[in-house]
Amino acid sequence: xxxxxxxxxxxxxxxxxxKTEEHSGHQDSKIASVVPVKDKKLLEVKLGELPSWILMGDxxxxxIFGAFQRGYYRYYKYINVKKGSISGVTMVLACYVLFSYxxxxxxxxxxxxxxYH
Amino acid sequence: xxxxxFASFAAPTILGLPAAVLIILFPPLLVPTSKHLINNxxxxxxxxxxxxxxxxxxxxxxxxxxxxxxxxxxxxxFITTTNLLGLLPHSFTPTTQLSMNLAMAIPLWAGAVVMGxxxxxxxxxxxxxPQGTPTPLIPMLxxxxxxxxxxxxxxxxxxxxxxxxxxxxxxxxxxxATLALSTINLPYALIIFTILILLTILEIxxxxxxxxxxxxxxxxxxxxxx
Numbered sequence: 001x002x003x004x005x006x007x008x009x010x011x012x013x014x015x016x017x018x019k020t021e022e023h024s025g026h027q028d029s030k031i032a033s034v035v036p037v038k039d040k041k042l043l044e045v046k047l048g049e050l051p052s053w054i055l056m057g058d059x060x061x062x063x064i065f066g067a068f069q070r071g072y073y074r075y076y077k078y079i080n081v082k083k084g085s086i087s088g089v090t091m092v093l094a095c096y097v098l099f100s101y102x103x104x105x106x107x108x109x110x111x112x113x114x115x116y117h
Numbered sequence: 118x119x120x121x122x123f124a125s126f127a128a129p130t131i132l133g134l135p136a137a138v139l140i141i142l143f144p145p146l147l148v149p150t151s152k153h154l155i156n157n158x159x160x161x162x163x164x165x166x167x168x169x170x171x172x173x174x175x176x177x178x179x180x181x182x183x184x185x186x187x188x189x190x191x192x193x194x195f196i197t198t199t200n201l202l203g204l205l206p207h208s209f210t211p212t213t214q215l216s217m218n219l220a221m222a223i224p225l226w227a228g229a230v231v232m233g234x235x236x237x238x239x240x241x242x243x244x245x246x247p248q249g250t251p252t253p254l255i256p257m258l259x260x261x262x263x264x265x266x267x268x269x270x271x272x273x274x275x276x277x278x279x280x281x282x283x284x285x286x287x288x289x290x291x292x293x294a295t296l297a298l299s300t301i302n303l304p305y306a307l308i309i310f311t312i313l314i315l316l317t318i319l320e321i322x323x324x325x326x327x328x329x330x331x332x333x334x335x336x337x338x339x340x341x342x343x
Contacts, residue, residue, distance in 0.1 A: 083158055100207040
């Protein structure tokens, strides 16, 4: 398995973060994280920073389109296999169902506690 | 209760913006294209199906009619995928909106008719009077044929809308009946549940058939006019 540039980049980022954590363990002061919150990937964001991470995201049209593009290519590796099965499409359809559920949530809210329909 | 039954057909909005555009743009993601000669299973199956339908549909047309093949094949793929996606729970089916079906039917029908009148004027006008009608009936028959021609796009659009909407409504009603009866009388609820399963199978068939019918009729109008 070849190491791509992206792998080395994330490896250096993780090693840098680990080094800073070790240093802060030795010293007793809080140092700012090396990587700003906006650029961290989701799994590296601490829980307390999550709202600010969401709010600092790029919500312009080109940003949203870029997010869709990245998501599409990450999903494409499940589809572009020689012996793809039904599970690739099923993932998309499940997301579509959840997406449509969020649209109709407002109408469905009233239905839960009603005695007569 | 009335408000809720038809609420699922309301076009979804995000803060007042129509999200129906996003939902209409979703089916092409399920039909990927590829530059390779030999593709993965998914693309191969889809390409095989598309070849099958296109050959089946376009053999009866002349060379001039076959210039429409891209339009007709994309039409049938769009309607099939949209109808089938509408069978998923909570999803919105754009073909239930009459506005969209009219937008599909009127330009295609008008294009076929205008093409017929432009290139084969005598033949197109001759369609208004069937062969062998007795002479006194001619004026009335011309009027009737004109009306039947003008009503074709309306019939196309309303047929698709009504079929899909009626199917979805029936499924909603029977589903809610099953839920309501499940607490009262379980065996009857199971019977109604089997009816629901049969109805779902019917809906799948209807989804496919309606797409087929729509496209077939458009190609028929095309065949008359080329």
